[in-house]
Amino acid sequence: MTWQLTPRLPAQPDFLWAEAEPKASYDVIIVGAGGHGLATAYYLAKNHGITNVAVLERGWLAGGNMARNTTIIRSNYLWDESAGIYEHALKLWEGLEADLDCEVAFSQRGVLNLAHSLGDVREGRRRVNANQLNGVDAEWLTPEDVQKIAPILNISTDVRYPVLGATFQPRAGIAKHDWVAWGYARAAHAMGVDLIQGCEVTGVLREGDRVVGVDTVSGPIRAGRVALAAAGHSSVITASLGLRLPLQSFPLQALVSELLEQVLDTVVMSNAVHVYVSQAHKGELVMGAGIDGYVGYGQRGSFPVIEHQMAAAIELFPIFARAHVLRTWGGIVDVSPDASPIVGLTPFEGLYVNCGWGTGGFKATPGIGWVFADTIANDRPHPLAQPFALARFADGALIDEHGAAAVAH
């Protein structure tokens, strides 16, 4: 057993951060106080000494997808470019509690990606081999090995979605999303970063092709550099500049069960039938669904998606039949055409984007914070960000994680 239900969650720090009033100008404004925005602010301050920074959040801090994801962390992506950024993130996750000096409940309990068809097996093995050669821990497991790790999985062969094997990344796992955000917020605040909630950005200030600040509901704020970490809303913000981003925002639902005695020691994902499940520290099953089928900013999804997902979940885990859905919710995932993020410079001087993370945003948090901060500080793409430039859509050099079937969560 790689983890156990905690009798009591450890207490969070006595002090996290203090509200700030916006100043007239900053060296860097980060739009969006989600995990990415906060991590970017933290690494700007820590790695680059840039502390005259404001993180602007239209709602409450880390209240968007950071509060709505299923917290799965892994780096076993197929393509070198993806593995590069996600593995960089995973290494940072492994030292994050020490770095931030706070508990984020990072639990390396491993992630299984199930294969249900010969095609899945082929893709799974391809990915495991690529992972190993990239220095990412990965194993291919037989159904019997899978059952040792998750005994409640139904591995009989006469079911509709038989388990033909699985990839396993032992270093993968989950963390407490709120605590991660707060940990970054606290550390950034301690280094002088202003965290400003309820401050929606309504436009971008520009002088020619140079961006010089943002308009907000609280008035204009000037900045030497503006970095967008606003997921799908990034495209709404850049639309005011006439800059189009190849993003579509889709609802993505998740749910939790009641608190249950421990039944699942690891994280199980099945892309084929859209079941993504772990058991959180308190005992609730946390499950993600497949992406809803149409563009929406409603932070809610469609009920049949949940029905369908539960049917698949029970096929894989018969013991779940009597569990209950206690709460469902929706996030808004910003999906790019190749299911890979868009990170880097823009045609506007002083404007940087980081979006298109789809279902991969949470797990990338430390990595992208690091890389985006470096990109902003040096006004050039960090090497790990380079392949994710906006320009790839024109020249065709996509990083197609769709094809690799390793896209979701």
Added chain:
Amino acid sequence: MRITVDGVQLAARPGDTLASALLRAGRRVLSQGIYTGRPRGLVSAGVEESNVFVQVLSGSGEPMVRATEIEAYDGLRVRTLAGKGLLPDEPDEARYDKTFAHTDVLVVGGGPAGLMAALAAGESGARVLLIDDQPRLGGRLLASRAIVDGLAVHDWVSSMRDRLQALPEVTVTSRTAVVGYYDHNYLVAVERRTDHLGSAAPATMARHRLWNIRAGQVVLATGAHERSIAFADNDRPGIMLAHSATAYAWRYGCRPGRRAVVFGAHDGALAAAVELADAGVEVAAVLDVRDVVGADFAAALARRGISVQTGATVSGTLADDDGVLRAVLTSAGETVAADLLAVSGGWNPAVELFSQSGGRTFWSEAAAGFVPDTAAQPTHCAGVLTGAVSLARVLSEGAGAGAEAARAAGLDVTEPATPSVEGELREEAAPAAYFCVDSAAEETVFVDLQRDATLHDIRRAVGAGLTSVEHIKRYTTIGTAADQGRGSGVLAVGVLAQLSGRSMAEIGTTTYRPPYTPISFALLAGRDRGRLADPERVTAIHDWHVEHGAVFEDVGQWKRPWFFPRPAESMDEAVRRECAAARTGVAMMDASTLGTIELQGADVGLLLDRLYTNVFSSLKIGSVRYGVMCGPDGMVIDDGTTARLAEDRWLMSTTTGNAAKILEWLEEWLQTEWPDLDVRCTSVTDQWSTVVLVGPRSRDTLEELAPELDCSVEGFPFMTVRQAAVAGIPARIMRVSFSGELAYEITVASWYALAVWEAVFAAGEITPYGTETMHVLRAEKGYPIVGQDTDGTVTPQDLGMGWIVSKKKPDFVGKRSFARADTSRSDRRQLVGVVPVDGRSRVAEGAQLVSHGAVLTQPPVAMHGHVTSSYHSVALGTPFALALLDAGASRHGEVLDAVDDGHATAVQVVSPVPYDPDGVRRDG
């Protein structure tokens, strides 16, 4: 009735809930704090319960249910829980169903407002669905002693039920909880059909039923939940919501205590004190935080010899050795002996569904609660939900909302008269927005009993700098337990307001999310379990395959024979035997799963020219052509052959998994881009079945089966199609080959498929083969499989199929993309063959190709490509694989390592067409 709780038998009466039976049996300590271990008991009589959850062991079993929501039945067995449920291992054999309803007006809630709303709407002739979550209609009336229209409430409710049942378009459903309110007035409800019947439940009846409801108009009459007040040691068994205490007394006939203290912040608490006194409970003290209380209420209490202490609060409580309440400490410094402390801080209107629907709520000072503001959908709110208190107003609001909804649904409405009400105390003094009695012992002031979260936790959260109620919730975990925050949500907002000096309106609530009450996974799945989880598609010949021992492979939803092992034969042995038959004799395969689309019209050729990379319009009638289709991004999406059967009639085949997708692809272009083209597309995959006959001796077999057909090379050339009787059955025969051998595809109407298959099988020593052999045969010829040798990043040129990409056509879908910088690189990943240098080792599919001798222990190791297909080739006598390799077309001869699971196998890059590269075998 006998029920068993933690192995101990108790008596229960008809109408009891598990909670009322426990209370009557004197069981007070029924749970414990999840962290503190402090003893806990019932705090409510309904859906507000946040302490007592049990695991149901009898019947179908339930991991974790509120004791207040379980109807007692003879033989009920439960186990009390401390905060966590337990999933039993035994399979859940119960049946779960779904039902679908469309209605003009949906009324949610069968209390007084809901009953009036249903009547008003129903009498207009509207189709009305009234849904109530309780076993009996009436809502809070069931615990009331008011007189309505001259009738005792039970009789009035019965008369209303009769009136509703007399209306033909009205349906009343009890034991059904509306749990979700989604977009476009779509609601979801859970009906409990057999749980209360115990062993008397009919085996044929679904245990639970999920209602999917599309409503024209919705009336929400969901009532309110009673709110508590937090104070020191407020978690002891014996401390209960005041109206739950009265419900136990008046609805369930069990006394919630002998000697009570009542503590409240609104006149409703005083009304509860009256009810308790009249139920025979000694009311030792009534404390009200307000300075001014309703005169009627004070007078009613005075008549019973009870005085109200105004401006008074509870400062703490004392417990006996079991941890059960024994005395209440008041702000006046008194210690009042009591075994019941009935608390009522006010009403929280049940805005959950309204909020789910997108409606906004606001804090009403008058009601001291969050009430519905503007609706986002066709939603009408009535009764206690709106903050109404008096029964008279609740009834009239209900009638009004029902009438308004029916009118909005387009019906003529005569609003029914509002019933008269007698015996109800009038609400006279304003409620106080009061939430928490401050205390130095703040770690015993519980705000969320189930999470064991206290005033201390909220104070810490505020001290940490948090202001948003969402942050407070997450920091303290308040509202995240199985009671879904019902008991703690607004209370926590109130405590936060008290601590921070901000207003309730400014702080607001957290978002209410579906479901309103928990839904089991099994119910959500409904009948979509086991074999019904996803449709299984089988061909008309499937049963024959089963009888002949086929092992099947899932291809999309299809079950396809993978190979046909003989007894004691391994897969490799079977595939070798099948391959050998196809290469040297004759073999047969069921290819009915390949997608087949019939295209008719004058412009089919033009359409195909635009969608395939090669030219089709020049195809002669009776001929067949192979084509590759790309997306606009230039990546291969499908391939297959298309035959021209007549001037305006074509038959396209697609890969098995892509059949539906390609039909939609054709339709999308036709409908949205080229509506001027005269083309009609019809899927005929299921109508036709195809038997593939392969092998150098296949001509002999066909000649025998189709004596009228000229099967000679000249008479029936490659890539042509013929009509002829095969075994006496009308058939279409195509001379195409996916193996390089002489081959025929015999297509007949699916009705005759089995007959033709059996006739072919009986015609000689013909070996049936499955998809694995098909893959080996095609791989030996370098024919890629879309989806296996491609992954959405592969162009036709990458597959070495530049020959099929027309240079002459001005455009086809995908052409423009080939000119992009990355797509036109000459060093893209290209299809190659790889063979093991040792001539023996079969490399794994999914193996990565790296430089020969690369040190694998020092990542990152540069990857040059990967193996997409790999087989033992009977024809070549060695293993053979296809791979995608960087600049592969120019690297034939090079030696690389294929790495699988850390193990390297030296392989040589070869042409992807190692077998019969000149195609001499296709004519037999």
Added chain:
Amino acid sequence: MLRIPCPWCGPRDETEFCYGGQAHVPYPADPSTVDDADWAGYLFFRDNPKGWFAERWMHRAGCQRWFNVVRHTVTYEISASYPPGTSRPDVA
């Protein structure tokens, strides 16, 4: 669960339909004359408004016909439904 008005079959549940993204993105008349940036625009760049959006749907479990819908991407309200090839109605 949206209730989508198919212009031919009437209002039906969303599960009967499949989604086709932004409407009114025509295939370029002559792709060979389109530069890389504009071609990328056709392939990959779609509007992503927070508000009213004209989008394509296909009635998969019904008439299998494509049509356009004007829908609000926050409230999910649908204000118009119209056949392909016709212009976006002047609503919302």
